[in-house]
Amino acid sequence: MTLQSIFARFGLVIIIVMFFSFFSYISPVFLTFDNQVNIVEASAIVLILALGMTLVVAMGGIDLSIGIAFDFGAAFAVVALKDFGAAWYIACLVGVMGGALVGLLNAFLIVILKISPFMATLGTFFVGSSVERVFTNGGGPISYRRMPQEYRDLAVGDVFGIPTEVVIAAVVCLVYFIALERSIFGKRIHAIGLQKDAANVAGIPVRRYMFIAFILASATCAIGGLIGSANIRMFTPLAGFSYLLDAIAAVFIGAAIHPKGRPNVIGTMVGVLFLGMIGNGLNLMGLDFNLKAALSGLILVGALALAVAQQRLR
């Protein structure tokens, strides 16, 4: 009984600690400061996308189109820089607006047409991927080697020695923490996610909040797209898709370690870092690329199953 309650509360945390110890034991490099910084840096983009997902899931929805918002952010910004010679900050703004467009479509489909979030965002995903293919004539990247250094610095620069992308992720994280966990906006979002009908009866304008949240989430993912495109100095169509499952997994892992089982910003951060640690650790073990893909997939299923089992036990 007590063992069960310990598992219900700390099961995932124990697993995380176990993996951490395992990697520290198996690889001398794992625990070094540089490597820990690597993990954080490699997790920055995933964290930004996972935060957008956290907002949507906290509101009781799901967003399968975050990858498209990521891509649109990158595409709009790169095109603004390359074809219109826009200043770097204008390009960033345009990129975020591009991502917001994706959210606008989602919000329209879900709030106005009342399609379930899953189907709606899946449809957005298909339409968006196709638009990207058409736009790039079949999926070739749009490269821009001479992008302004300021834009490039989004990915490779640093602020007082801290990588810029980590700083950006930290700022987004802080904003999300305040918005979702410390503001009345967040209180209302959580109320909608917990019991939509009760929130409605309590006079919360549920539809308006859902509309705003889907747009916000997509705009946030576009920030990830900016960093991604700055890093490789190009827009690669459909690059965002690879973040989807990590983002979803991080949100659910985060919910599992929350005392009340809610999606939350700190939990998502832990989830993202956990996934980053797994990837990093498997790399350090010198595993073959394919084996690594298989192992991280299996660990993902295991962690999610554990997360759900943990919530059921409460």
Next chain:
Amino acid sequence: MTDALLKMCDITKSFPGVLALDNVALEVASGEIHGLVGENGAGKSTIIKVLAGVYKADAGTVEIDGHVLPDVTPRSVHDAGVRFIHQELHLVQHFTVTESVFMGQEEQTLLGLSTRAMRQKAEAFFETALGTEMSGNTLIRDLGIAERKLVQIARALIDNQAKLVVFDEPTAPLTSGETDKLFTAIRKLKEQGIAMIYVSHYLAEITGICDRVTVLRNGQNAGRFDEVFDDSAPAMISAMVGREIDELFPKTEHTPAAPRFEVTDLSAEKFEDVSFTIHRNEIVGVAGLVGSGREDLIDTIYGLAKPRSGTMKIDGVAQKFRAPADAVGAGIALVPRDRRHDGLVLDMSVSDNINLAALDTVSRGTLENRRAANAVATDMSETLDIRPRNIAATLRLLSGGNQQKVVLGRWLNKGADIFILDEPTVGVDVGAKVEIYQHIENLAQDGVSVLVSSSDPGELIGLCDRILVMLRGKIVAEVSTTDLGVDELVALTTGGATQEAVS
């Protein structure tokens, strides 16, 4: 009618803190329609669930056809020939009539389903056993509610093994035209020698269709009518009620001030041409059975459902609510009937729930001000005596009465000036009831306009200044509560009397 088909003797069933059934007896003769009546909480559904094997009785025996059932389980009761027609239809919308009737007992050969044979059997059953025509290929979702009810009945009886059928409030969702179809079927079943237990609030139906009637009150037998006449209803009502309105209510006279909330010719899907006015300092009640349109009226007023036509005015200004947020903005508060689903966010704390409608008053800009919010919640929890006195407690863990106080507290905090309370004391213990009544009374004293919708006639009479009575989608009477008896109100809501008979 001496040979008893079903004999339930000395049935006792208690739940923690409540004696739900106290030595209750229920006897049904073969081939009769036996009515079972009583107020909400009288024990009707408990004894039905004991018979169904859902609840295990603490004491007592169930005897069918002269054999005492050693173990009352859903299986053994089914094998003994008892069938239940639940209030909910439990049908699959996109199934055909045939598929629904044979659900779980499909007939098949080696070649697959015997579709045609089943359809013919089903159609024949509707014709011979229920006295109605029904095409086996029609989809459930294309049927009216009455036909769906018949499909539900056919499913229970298609194996021709039924001896006793229990109907639980079968006409609640039906309009008066539709009930005739059901009664035709019930009479037809009776001709075939099938006994029935008929549970209903509609006394007019009970007197019209039942051979004998058992009355329950507070978990005890309160009388049996071995002969039922058209004018038996008043006697049944007094057996059901059996008490005077007691000291629960802080009854005071209100002097209604200026009109505040005016509803004119409001119509929606389930009610028509509803008009009324609520003044300041006034408590108005809405009485009516399930399906009378009472619930839909409340939903429409609050912006949860769309009206078809009609107007609503607050202080003379026309209002249009597209969502509850609009109604709240206009100063209306709703304490909903389904507290756990619509009233509260069960996984949030007392403090969060109390502040949920007025979050902008406890914030700095957009940031929440937890200290202010907690102060409000602590205050409210003192005022309303919410227990436990822990504003961080999750709502799920509170008792029904305390949960209801939290809903009330939210709207007191918001400062709404029109309160709509839908079944305000359902699932609330007596102590908390008295407190809630006092709070409602205080609201009226403070100039708030109150609308109370309730299925408890005593509550309406004790609390309200006047009562609107709804029956089958219309307001059929508006009565003052001065000198109004519970039996008179029950007679009005059950269609057992005309307005003239009361006033």
Next chain:
Amino acid sequence: MNQTLSTKLLAVFPIAVFACLFAYLSIESSTFLSLGTFELILKQAVPTVIVSLGLAAVVIAGGDDVVAGGIDLSIPATAIICAAIIADQLTNQGNTLVFAMTLAFGAAAIIGAINAFLVVGLRMTPLLATLSMSVAVVGLTKVITSSRRIGVTDESIVFIRDGKIMGVAASVILTAVLVVIFYHALHRTRWGMNMQATGGSRDAAEISGILTRRFVVQSFLIAAFAGWIASVFVLARGSGSSPGTEENMLLEMVLATFLGAAFSPRRVVTLWGAVLGAVVVSALSVGFISIGVNVFWTGCIKGALILLVVASAAVATKGRS
């Protein structure tokens, strides 16, 4: 009155759109309305038809609410890993086809069982469970194939690709047989009706004495089985196993299955609907190519179509209730 009319219009709207599309294609392209094109359409639809059968079974047993109901996104991944296993066994390990198929069957069964355990045992949402399973399975596939193409020259597989039975492509005939078997099991037996009842209304089914959990478990096993069967046709079409083909199949499977609901008279997911949906999707692809539409637009059109169908269904139910 007005509302019921508009509801009815909404209900036939998707079908009308498709009818117009096909009419347009027939006029624009001289070859579209020929027997050869028709066979091509059917041949191209084959793997999608089979995985859609599996998804249809899961949706039929789980209900068509995509989040709370039934969905299995891991069927294409199952098909891909089975194809990889068979190709690896035949070409790299030199084992027989029967042995390779048996091994693949075991893998599919394990995947189906894990899905069922996650969904029924742990009550994980099917969407999350099967999506993550899909990723894990794709990862495992990479280990088997080292992310490389494995060619297959086995006679039986080649026969499925090129062979004819009574003058019709073998893959089409075999798929047709499979469809009939699935249809019989799911729509023409008591077992199938009980599975439909489970998805239609869990409460109603349980009141009728149906063991609903068992049917949900079985539906995931059927889905894995469909993935296993599909793998053979995937191998035949590509003359071997190639990495990275599951995403497109996933899209087509979901599209075909839910599109099928729009064609079904009852507006629910059915086997016939799923099959028809897959054929329609394939016909659109072939048709667009034949009139020279940019191939990259087809994904956009498919996405728009699924939204159109789902939206009109959502609005229609709103009008009804």
